[in-house]
Amino acid sequence: MNGMGRQGQRSGAAVRNHQRQYSDDYLDASSNGRWLQTAGLQSLYSNTSAPQDYGFSVGGGGQGPRMYNRNAQRSFGGMNEYYMEPSTPPGNSRPSSQRKSREDSPSDFSPGLLDLHSFDTELLPEDRGFDDSDVFISNNIQTSRPQDMTENNLLKSVAADKERANSVAKIKVVVRKRPLNKKELAKNEEDIVETTANYLTVHETKLKVDLTEYVEKHEFVFDAVLNEEVSNDEVYRETVEPIVPIIFQRTKATCFAYGQTGSGKTFTMKPLPLKASKDILRLMHHTYRNQGFHLFVSFFEIYGGKLYDLLNDRKKLCMREDGKQQVCIVGLQEYKVSDVETIGELIEKGNATRSTGTTGANEESSRSHAILQLAVKNSVSGKESKPPRLVGKLSFIDLAGSERGADTTDNDKQTRIEGAEINKSLLALKECIRALDNDQGHIPFRGSKLTEVLRDSFVGNSRTVMISCISPSSGSCEHTLNTLRYADRVKSLSKGNNVKKDTFSSTLNLKESTTGPLTSALPSGTMFENEPAWVGRNEREEVDASEEIFEQRKPSWKKNGKLEPFRTSVAVENVQKSNNQPKWKDMPKADSHNSNSDDDLNELLQEEEDLISAHRKQVEETMNIVRMEMNLLVEADQPGNHLDGYISRLNAILSQKAAAIYQLQNHLVHFQKRLKEHNVLISSSD
Numbered sequence: 001m002n003g004m005g006r007q008g009q010r011s012g013a014a015v016r017n018h019q020r021q022y023s024d025d026y027l028d029a030s031s032n033g034r035w036l037q038t039a040g041l042q043s044l045y046s047n048t049s050a051p052q053d054y055g056f057s058v059g060g061g062g063q064g065p066r067m068y069n070r071n072a073q074r075s076f077g078g079m080n081e082y083y084m085e086p087s088t089p090p091g092n093s094r095p096s097s098q099r100k101s102r103e104d105s106p107s108d109f110s111p112g113l114l115d116l117h118s119f120d121t122e123l124l125p126e127d128r129g130f131d132d133s134d135v136f137i138s139n140n141i142q143t144s145r146p147q148d149m150t151e152n153n154l155l156k157s158v159a160a161d162k163e164r165a166n167s168v169a170k171i172k173v174v175v176r177k178r179p180l181n182k183k184e185l186a187k188n189e190e191d192i193v194e195t196t197a198n199y200l201t202v203h204e205t206k207l208k209v210d211l212t213e214y215v216e217k218h219e220f221v222f223d224a225v226l227n228e229e230v231s232n233d234e235v236y237r238e239t240v241e242p243i244v245p246i247i248f249q250r251t252k253a254t255c256f257a258y259g260q261t262g263s264g265k266t267f268t269m270k271p272l273p274l275k276a277s278k279d280i281l282r283l284m285h286h287t288y289r290n291q292g293f294h295l296f297v298s299f300f301e302i303y304g305g306k307l308y309d310l311l312n313d314r315k316k317l318c319m320r321e322d323g324k325q326q327v328c329i330v331g332l333q334e335y336k337v338s339d340v341e342t343i344g345e346l347i348e349k350g351n352a353t354r355s356t357g358t359t360g361a362n363e364e365s366s367r368s369h370a371i372l373q374l375a376v377k378n379s380v381s382g383k384e385s386k387p388p389r390l391v392g393k394l395s396f397i398d399l400a401g402s403e404r405g406a407d408t409t410d411n412d413k414q415t416r417i418e419g420a421e422i423n424k425s426l427l428a429l430k431e432c433i434r435a436l437d438n439d440q441g442h443i444p445f446r447g448s449k450l451t452e453v454l455r456d457s458f459v460g461n462s463r464t465v466m467i468s469c470i471s472p473s474s475g476s477c478e479h480t481l482n483t484l485r486y487a488d489r490v491k492s493l494s495k496g497n498n499v500k501k502d503t504f505s506s507t508l509n510l511k512e513s514t515t516g517p518l519t520s521a522l523p524s525g526t527m528f529e530n531e532p533a534w535v536g537r538n539e540r541e542e543v544d545a546s547e548e549i550f551e552q553r554k555p556s557w558k559k560n561g562k563l564e565p566f567r568t569s570v571a572v573e574n575v576q577k578s579n580n581q582p583k584w585k586d587m588p589k590a591d592s593h594n595s596n597s598d599d600d601l602n603e604l605l606q607e608e609e610d611l612i613s614a615h616r617k618q619v620e621e622t623m624n625i626v627r628m629e630m631n632l633l634v635e636a637d638q639p640g641n642h643l644d645g646y647i648s649r650l651n652a653i654l655s656q657k658a659a660a661i662y663q664l665q666n667h668l669v670h671f672q673k674r675l676k677e678h679n680v681l682i683s684s685s686d
């Protein structure tokens with residue numbers, strides 16, 4: 001299916017297509033560079049309640065659906081490349097002079113301090129969930145009624161968003177495989193990663209004791225597996241696009257890229273915030289037009305356990321927690337934005353400021369976690385002088401290389417300390433996501449700075465998308481397997497998504513989210529098209545170069561068939577187990593009481609098995625971190641005051657583990673109780 005057909009299906013009713021259009025006027029109304037001049041000069045919360053005309057073709061006649069047409073995209077420069085506008089509706093366009101006065105409004109570019117007020121969601125109680133949007137709607141209907149939008153249309157749009165919100169998985173784990181790069185091709189490294197739908201197989205070549213080679217197959221199942229042919233546009237559609245509408249429904253969502261250095265995290269993450277901003281602005285200016293919503297952007301990094309503002313010359317920031325345990329980052333500048341180009345500039349500026357360093361693995365590698373947040377806030381009608389309240393937030397995290405914790409051989413002390421810090425935060429992130437999906441009362445935020453700053457993204461109505469980036473090369477096999485195991489644990493150990501359900505739910509997810517196989521949904525050769533216009537020249541050159549060198553190589557495990565699988569990995573066994581699982585459930589129930597109890601017991605046994613292996617893994621990982629921290633401590637030979645910091649961190653990790661083990665014990669007690677009941681049932685039926 002080509003891109004256009006796909007889009008046609010995705011867009012649904014003509015009304016919606018209509019609504020999603022931008023006019024050229026809107027896109028032209030950029031504020032290129034102006035934020036630089038105005039940064040710091042304007043007050044953040046000036047009155048912006050006046051209805052704004054962004055030149056949307058709302059309800060205007062004569063427009064066709066939004067189209068993705070490769071040639072057409074090419075012919076458009078700048079941001080327009082994403083939208084093909086057959087004609088600009090005359091009724092909705094304003095002379096640029098009129099537009100200018102409003103869009104030059106200082107409020108659009110005002111930086112602000114991220115303070116407690118901006119996080120004040122008190123008036124929007126968590127448990128009201130999606131109904132909160134109704135408040136905004138009714139406000140709007142009473143105060144202003146846009147010409148081209150009827151009350152019904154608005155309600156329908158919001159209802160559709162709510163429905164979509166309910167269908168968006170709480171955690172989604174997606175894997176993206178990048179093509180072989182120049183270096184890997186030069187070293188004759190093979191592509192050892194095979195992908196089919198949402199399955200992925202890693203062919204690991206190993207040596208037997210007699211030095212003969214064999215291939216070990218490791219199979220994994222995820223919500224989606226995106227191969228090397230998948231474009232950044234498709235990545236967006238699979239990961240972030242479904243979340244965007246629910247940001248208006250009081251959702252805090254997090255999308256993060258995990259993977260070894262050079263696996264494509266930055267390449268994958270970079271375009272996502274801009275694409276999301278476009279969709280947010282579109283919703284804001286159409287579905288939620290005149291509802292008092294505003295979009296704010298902030299961008300900071302965590303480097304060596306400290307926070308730096310990437311939009312304010314890497315100013316050091318500090319994190320505070322108020323009495324209500326709300327986290328606020330004191331001094332972080334938030335920019336109120338209303339056009340895509342300004343957002344692109346902000347993102348570019350932040351990326352350029354991001355600290356990079358050198359390691360053995362990747363000369364340009366990033367050693368920090370970069371966090372870009374898009375916050376949707378709302379001004380209460382009639383109270384525009386008050387700071388707007390946070391409605392929803394979308395956080396994009398480009399994590400530091402996952403292998404850094406172990407990257408201790410060829411680097412100096414500083415790099416090794418950073419490595420330990422990175423490792424700790426990645427572990428803490430996994431713990432938080434798992435706790436979140438298990439609806440655990442206790443979420444171990446304090447495990448690291450990263451999870452502490454993301455605290456408000458983990459409470460209430462939240463969504464998480466993990467994009468695991470992997471290199472296909474044989475030389476990265478070990479790191480690739482580590483990444484996939486981390487992703488597998490994030491997904492498969494969660495309550496609602498244990499391994500036995502995974503095969504089925506994942507397949508379902510994929511069916512829901514894509515209308516056909518991903519590769520067939522793409523026109524050939526689209527990999528490097530649709531790059532945002534703000535991508536710099538160097539980057540463009542890099543991308544062009546990549547296009548040349550990323551030829552597809554036939555791996556030897558496919559070529560000659562000589563290398564036979566020796567044994568399959570645990571993951572394969574898990575998949576097979578899961579395939580067998582429904583058989584228990586489909587069996588005719590002679591004695592419903594007993595077979596239910598059998599099912600329960602089997603389920604419980606499986607749960608126990610998963611839980612125990614999860615905890616064993618956790619303990620192993622913790623021990624590794626503790627060992628590493630201890631080594632660093634000894635090597636660093638730091639003065640006593642630094643030791644305190646290390647020791648309290650170790651204590652925090654250990655108490656976290658103690659809580660997990662306590663939970664395991666509780667579970668086992670529960671299990672024993674169930675087992676006893678089961679025995680009683682069996683003996684009474686005998």
Ligand SMILES: Nc1ncnc2c1ncn2[C@@H]1O[C@H](COP(=O)(O)OP(=O)(O)OP(=O)(O)O)[C@@H](O)[C@H]1O
Binds near residue numbers: 469
């Ligand atoms: N899917 C892809 N298609 C084409 N090129 C890619 C893809 N993924 C990554 N690359 C290229 O691979 C190189 C490394 O990617 P990137 O910088 O995104 O890695 P990273 O995981 O962010 O590394 P680090 O952790 O060191 O920052 C870049 O030159 C990038 O352009």
